[in-house]
Amino acid sequence: KIMKRLKCDLSPELTTCLKLADSIRPDCCVVRDRIPYDAQCFMRDISRDLNKLYKRHEKTFVKSKRLMELAMPLHPKGRFVPKCACPFKKTIEIIPADYPSNTRTEQLALPTVRRLLHRRKHAMAIGDKIGESILNRWLRYSYMSLYSRLANMQPLKKPQKKKKPSAKDKKRHAAYIEKLSKAKVAQEPPAPERKAGDFSERRMKKLARPKVIEVVEKPDWELTPGMKSYVASDRIKTMAEPVHRPDVHTNEEPEKVSPTALKYKPSARIKEMSQPLAKNDATLAGDLKEDPFSISPNALKYKPSSRIKELAEPKEFENTHIRENPFAISPAALKAKASPRLIELAKPKGS
Template identity: 40%
Template sequence: MASIRSKQPSDCIIGRHPTATCFAKDICKEYLKLAKRLQKLQPRPHQRRTRNLARPKYVTPKKLPATSSNSNYSRKADIIRELPSLTRTEQLAYPRVRKILPIREDFKDVLGAGRVQVLSRTMRKSLFSLYSRLANCQPPEEKMIIEKWTKKEWAVHRRYLSKLAQPKKIFKPLKAVHMWKDISIMDRFKYLCKPKDRSEHIVPKWELTSGLKKYKPTPIIINLSKPKETNENLFHQTLPIKINPGALQYKATDRILQLATRAEKRTGESILKENPFSVAPNALKAKPSDRVVELSQPKEYEEGHVRQNPFMISPAALKAKPTTRIIELSQPKGSS
């Protein structure tokens, strides 16, 4: 307490923030009053006893703990009061962030941690209010300080501007360099320009020319012209033919013997009956069911599209009452 009283109002603020001398004395006085009040509120021994007795024995929490579904514990429904939502006037009453921010930054060391937290809380509430969100209000950003250019940077920039100020050069178009010869010199184009010959190709008769008389075959052609030598022993086996000893000791199974026998072919006479119009004795003894009798009867078709009496008048036509328009149309022309 003595340390608080020894400090003068001018020592705590002046020197750090010269602009805050206008209300520095009032802040220090309020701070001393709060310190005295806090000293009086310290509990005495008899007051501690009364405060301990004043505490409730059973405290019900605001949020009920989660219970398992298998537990047999039953609890009555508790009423939990929720905080009322802020009204329109309360949300509009929050101060602007741009007004609180410079105060918090300038007097951060003077106000203390508690008051700085209060200012930060009000700024947060103001930013997250309904009307701030609708207006898309953002916290103020620090201004970027643009550094000035030096003389060297200005000299480089002037050179670049002088280069851009010069007129654009117009270059002459380059001549196309062709890698091929003139068409009049090339024999291939002359050959391709000729019309296509569509006459039938006639193979000339073979004649012994002077080139063939002087031709000398190469050793590869001489080797290819020789006939292929085949071993005749591969096609003719010597007698007696050797048989595998395993085949001599083999015993055929019943299935192989069955497959080895020749299948008997059925003739057409066995399929034909002696009397094709004869009825089986079981068919004569059979008794048809109700469903078979029903299906055996022919289906009756009603001829709805043909009238039995084409000149009969329908009963509805006999009861019909003609309108004035029909009577007018029914009279022959020129009768009126």
């Protein structure tokens, strides 16, 4: 019996849906020579993964001819229905699985390494070998992409197993834990070097030394040979000249009237303001008196209060700097003894 399948089908074994009669799939052609399993156009790992995928498909699929017939679409003109490659003139181009992704869009579309690692961990936990191999391939693509290289993404390293502590290490660790578990003892303050009232003899000798004052004497000025032969540069001569600033506020002819002032015509407001203030008779009568030295009757009738009289009296000031006997010497001055410094200051200058 001749087995029939799609020419574009490269599976090593026929699936359940391809074992139907030609009347169900009339667009398929007869394939007499099967493609070997280890074809050179496929890599071994991809072929092995495909074989595992088909085996899982066979196990999970219900092998019933009636169900397969019902599963076929009535009008196979959909967008995603595969067609046989026989009507095409060109041969089928086999694209390798590890096709390099060079474009920016393809590399940006790759899943992130973090998500792939999380999904691979889940696949390893449930024992999905095929999913793990697919995720490993995607991880290789994502690691080798341009953006992973720019981000310096590094593959995971196998964690190193911790060495089991020896008996000596356990003993040392137990001693360290016991040391840490002890309560801290408060330190006592250090004893003072000397008792109250004592003094340091060395300190007193240091304080008794006279203070040394260094007098910085300026050297006497002298005319050096370099000064004698010095020639001032043009820049020094320019800077040494006094600055002459023209006095713009000085008027050469102060008595001359400008032509603009001669042609000026005052406005009505200026003329009004230039008029002297007019004084009426009432104002003139108040300003001028017949007898300017006369006292008004109200001032003659005024009676000062006690406070006014108190303030009117002259204030007496006591002069404490004038002594009764300015030539008398105080007893304290007679008993005083002159110090060497006073005797030195009392000597005439130059003696």
